[in-house]
Amino acid sequence: MSPAGRAVLHGIHVYPVKSLAGHAPDSVIAEPWGPAADRRWMVVDAEGTAVTQRQQPRLALAGAEPLPHGEVRLTAPGHEALRVRVPEPVSTIGVQLFGDKIDAVPAGPVADAWFSGYLGADVRLVHLDAPAQRRAIDPQYAQPGETVSLADGYPLLLTSVASLDALNALIAQGDLPHEGPLPMDRFRPSVVVAGAPAWAEDGWVRIAMGDVPFRVAKPCGRCVVTTTDQRTAARGREPLRTLARHRRVRSELLFGQNLVPEGTGVIRVGDPVHILE
Numbered sequence: 071m072s073p074a075g076r077a078v079l080h081g082i083h084v085y086p087v088k089s090l091a092g093h094a095p096d097s098v099i100a101e102p103w104g105p106a107a108d109r110r111w112m113v114v115d116a117e118g119t120a121v122t123q124r125q126q127p128r129l130a131l132a133g134a135e136p137l138p139h140g141e142v143r144l145t146a147p148g149h150e151a152l153r154v155r156v157p158e159p160v161s162t163i164g165v166q167l168f169g170d171k172i173d174a175v176p177a178g179p180v181a182d183a184w185f186s187g188y189l190g191a192d193v194r195l196v197h198l199d200a201p202a203q204r205r206a207i208d209p210q211y212a213q214p215g216e217t218v219s220l221a222d223g224y225p226l227l228l229t230s231v232a233s234l235d236a237l238n239a240l241i242a243q244g245d246l247p248h249e250g251p252l253p254m255d256r257f258r259p260s261v262v263v264a265g266a267p268a269w270a271e272d273g274w275v276r277i278a279m280g281d282v283p284f285r286v287a288k289p290c291g292r293c294v295v296t297t298t299d300q301r302t303a304a305r306g307r308e309p310l311r312t313l314a315r316h317r318r319v320r321s322e323l324l325f326g327q328n329l330v331p332e333g334t335g336v337i338r339v340g341d342p343v344h345i346l347e
Contacts, residue, residue: 076265076342076343077263077264077265077266077270077342077343077345078263078264078265078340078341078342078343079261079262079263079279079280079337079338079339079340079341079342079343080231080262080263080264080265080339081094081254081259081261081262081339082094082095082096082097082098082105082260082261082262082337082338082339083258083259083260083261083262084098084105084106084107084108084136084260085108085109085134085258086107086108086109086110086111086134086135086136086142087109087111087112087113087132087134087142087144087195088109088111088112088113088120088122088220088221089112089113089121089122089123089126089129089130089295090129090130090132090133090134090144091130091131091132091133091134091300092108092133092134092258093133093135093136096338096339097336097337097338097339098336098337099334099335099336100225100226100279100282100284100331100333100334100335100336100337101201101225101331101334102202102216102217102225102331102334103201103202103217103218103219103225104201104218104219104221104225104226104260105225105226105260107136107140108219108221108260109198109219109220109221110140110197110198110201110219110220111134111142111154111177111195111196111197111198111220112165112167112174112195112196112198112220113126113129113185113189113193113194113195113196114165114166114174114193114194114195114196115191115192115193115194116192116193116194117166118163118164118165118166118194119165119166120165120166120167120168120220121189121191121193122295123295123298124293124294124295126189126191127298127303127304127305128188128189128303129189130298130299130300130301130303131146131147131301131302131303132144132145132146132188133145133146137153139155139156140156140197141153141154141155141156142154144181144184144185146188148188149184149187149188152180152181152184154177154178154180154181154195156197156199157175157176157177157178157197158175159175159199159200160175161175161176162174162175162199163175163176163196165196167205167220168222168223170205172198172204172205172220173204174196174197174198174199174204175196175197175198175199176194176195176196176197177194177195177196177197178195181194181195182194182195198219198220201217201218201219202217203217204217205217205218205219205220206218207223207224207225207287207330208223211224211287211288211328211330212287212330213330216330221260223328224287224288224328224329224330225260225329225330225331226260226261226284226328226329226330226331227257227258227259227260227261227290227326227327227328227329228259228260228261228262228263228271228286228326228327228328228329229254229257229259229261229262229263229271229325229326230262230263230264230266230268230269230270230271230326231254231262231263231264231265232264232265232266232267232268232269232270233268233269233270233271233325233326234252234254234257235268236268236269237252237309237312237313237317237325238250238251238252240312240315240316241308241309241312244308244311244312244315245311246306246307246308246311249306249307249308250308252296252308252309253300255300256295256296256297256298256299256300256309257292257296257325257326258295259326260329261279261329261337263343265343266343271286271326271327272289272324272327274286274327274345274347275346275347276332276345276346276347277329277343277344277345277346278343278344278346279337279341279342279343279344280335280336280337280338280341280342281333281335282331282332282333282334282335282336282337283331283332283333283346284329284330284331284332285329285330285332286327286328286329287327287328287329287330288327288328289319289322289324289326289327289328290324290325290326290327290328291321291322291323291324292309292310292313292322292323292324292325292326294310296309296310296325297309297310309325310323313325
């Protein structure tokens with residue numbers, strides 16, 4: 071439990087470029103489509119389809135540091151760091167992220183060459199210039215007009231320290247105990263809560279972190295990215311093997327909850343997490 075015996079915001083994570091390593095600020099502005107500077111950039115292939123750690127686990131070893139005015143500083147093993155400025159939205163190209171077709175702005179040939187050289191494939195970097203307009207949240211779980219950045223589907227992903235501890239205990243009892251315990255970075259959360267009981271988040275409907283309210287849209291179904299060591303890019307079988315045994319609901323293997331902000335404001339590490347419903 072937290073020192074006060076209450077749920078608190080334990081960590082914040084922002085990923086400026088989708089599927090790259092991010093950073094952990096002490097505070098962030100929660101915008102309607104996600105944390106400020108979060109997943110406004112994305113790598114796409116020659117056909118314009120999103121390239122993530124699903125296809126290229128080595129993206130985990132590349133980093134993106136947010137800079138003022140939306141710029142990013144890219145780093146990767148064996149490559150010189152590259153500062154990328156936000157491109158002028160003079161023209162856009164159509165890109166594909168899962169089932170969504172989105173208009174995005176090309177970052178330019180220098181950034182394209184940097185990523186292509188690192189991945190050994192013909193790829194491009196694109197920027198989401200207008201998150202309020204470009205991509206709607208799945209209407210089954212959204213209110214009219216709600217949008218999302220280039221995150222998988224929802225503005226924020228919440229995970230729990232106690233739930234990870236419980237999952238790691240299950241992994242230790244399984245047939246691949248040597249793959250655990252897993253760190254939280256396998257799950258690439260936006261916000262991490264401490265002080266709540268394991269799996270308590272399954273029952274939350276609305277919460278507030280600091281003064282910002284959030285709707286809990288749906289549980290997060292996990293994919294192969296969770297099996298990727300974020301420090302080596304090597305893949306194993308956990309946690310999907312254990313989630314399949316203990317956290318399967320229909321076709322989804324669940325860990326964490328997807329959130330939609332119901333307001334805009336600053337959230338800070340240490341903020342109390344209030345369960346509203």
